[in-house]
Amino acid sequence: MRHGAPPQFQAEAALALPFETLDAILRHEAEEHGLTLRSGHGRSTWLEIGGGEFGARQDGTGSLVYARAHSRDWLFTLQEAAVAHLDEHVPGHVLRWTGPEQAGAMPPNFSLARVAGVTRIGARFLRLRLEGSGVERLARDMIHFRIVLPRPDGDTRWPHLSETGQTVWPDDLHRPAYTVSAIDPATGWMETDVFVHEGGRTCGFATDALPGIQVGLIGPGGGGIPRTPHLVIGGDETAYPALSRIIAAQSLQTRIEVHLLGATEDYPFPDHPGRSLHHVPGGEGLLAEALVDADGYWFATEKSRLQPLKRAIHGRLGIAKQNAHLAAYWSEARTGREV
Numbered sequence: 001m002r003h004g005a006p007p008q009f010q011a012e013a014a015l016a017l018p019f020e021t022l023d024a025i026l027r028h029e030a031e032e033h034g035l036t037l038r039s040g041h042g043r044s045t046w047l048e049i050g051g052g053e054f055g056a057r058q059d060g061t062g063s064l065v066y067a068r069a070h071s072r073d074w075l076f077t078l079q080e081a082a083v084a085h086l087d088e089h090v091p092g093h094v095l096r097w098t099g100p101e102q103a104g105a106m107p108p109n110f111s112l113a114r115v116a117g118v119t120r121i122g123a124r125f126l127r128l129r130l131e132g133s134g135v136e137r138l139a140r141d142m143i144h145f146r147i148v149l150p151r152p153d154g155d156t157r158w159p160h161l162s163e164t165g166q167t168v169w170p171d172d173l174h175r176p177a178y179t180v181s182a183i184d185p186a187t188g189w190m191e192t193d194v195f196v197h198e199g200g201r202t203c204g205f206a207t208d209a210l211p212g213i214q215v216g217l218i219g220p221g222g223g224g225i226p227r228t229p230h231l232v233i234g235g236d237e238t239a240y241p242a243l244s245r246i247i248a249a250q251s252l253q254t255r256i257e258v259h260l261l262g263a264t265e266d267y268p269f270p271d272h273p274g275r276s277l278h279h280v281p282g283g284e285g286l287l288a289e290a291l292v293d294a295d296g297y298w299f300a301t302e303k304s305r306l307q308p309l310k311r312a313i314h315g316r317l318g319i320a321k322q323n324a325h326l327a328a329y330w331s332e333a334r335t336g337r338e339v
């Protein structure tokens with residue numbers, strides 16, 4: 001049941017699938033990702049995601065899929081997520097959205113920015129400063145975005161909207177997920193901290209990037225910042241910028257245990273009176289055995305190394321998915337393109 005008014009921005013798409021099919025898909029997604037599921041008298045079902053929602057309702061013998069949000073860019077992110085998830089469960093169904101978007105325009109959750117500078121902030125970290133007029137939409141509790149790297153030959157064609165309001169990528173551009181480590185929406189700059197690892201295209205780009213080079217930004221996206229009285233968090237270097245944002249956002253009363261699982265220890269974490277830092281390189285297995293009860297858990301590391309933590313938190317400790325964010329930030333086995 002809904003309490004209060006729905007978010008103001010809305011897009012809908014008719015779908016020739018029975019409502020029961022979409023209801024089952026939404027329930028599966030809620031269970032899989034620990035999302036809040038709502039039901040409107042058995043005729044509509046929706047998921048709450050980052051202040052917005054996406055769901056489906058009965059429409060004759062078919063259904064209407066809808067997304068609602070408090071801003072155009074988050075609405076668009078939800079529409080795109082709906083397309084991707086639907087394609088996973090029932091491939092071949094095209095969603096023709098009604099909504100405010102214009103064919104040919106840039107997607108609302110995409111903008112261009114320019115490299116303002118690159119600074120070394122640790123033996124294996126580069127801080128990339130980006131400036132652009134769309135940067136302010138990334139100043140939220142949702143701390144992640146995708147950086148879209150230009151083609152090395154400089155002849156980059158950026159994405160635009162199709163007539164059905166979906167994103168068309170003329171070039172297959174590399175767009176890995178990163179974290180906003182600092183942002184000033186008023187003057188239009190943001191920073192992201194890039195862990196330098198062998199063969200990485202983003203660290204290669206950041207190492208050579210000259211001021212003025214254009215990149216794309218997609219987002220915001222990903223999980224938000226957990227806030228509970230006793231937090232246990234950790235991850236390898238790819239997670240250090242996110243851990244840093246989580247620490248900085250806690251109230252002074254929060255007790256926060258931070259487990260640094262990467263090899264390096266010179267990343268500039270913010271101070272916090274309730275913070276304890278433990279450096280345990282590659283220690284996911286040992287940490288999993290030692291984990292004790294807390295109110296909230298947040299871990300991100302390499303995909304296979306996450307498994308013992310998942311087993312300990314959801315299995316041994318019986319923590320509900322809503323209270324534990326456990327994310328694979330990269331994959332050792334992967335030779336492909338993106339996380």
Ligand SMILES: Cc1cc2nc3c(=O)[nH]c(=O)nc-3n(C[C@H](O)[C@H](O)[C@H](O)COP(=O)(O)OP(=O)(O)OC[C@H]3O[C@@H](n4cnc5c(N)ncnc54)[C@H](O)[C@@H]3O)c2cc1C
Pocket residue numbers: 144174176177178179180192193194195196197198199200201202203222237238239241242328329330331332333334335336337338339
């Ligand atoms: C939500 C989210 C937020 C993230 N935030 C950050 C962030 O703020 N800073 C950051 O540095 N990373 C972050 N990451 C991780 C980052 O997206 C991946 O490391 C990604 O693969 C980097 O892309 P690339 O272009 O450098 O490497 P690619 O060119 O895509 O990959 C090249 C090779 O490097 C390997 N590889 C990828 N990451 C590592 C690693 N850490 N160590 C060793 N080998 C690796 C790949 O498996 C691949 O074989 C985040 C990931 C997610 C999902």
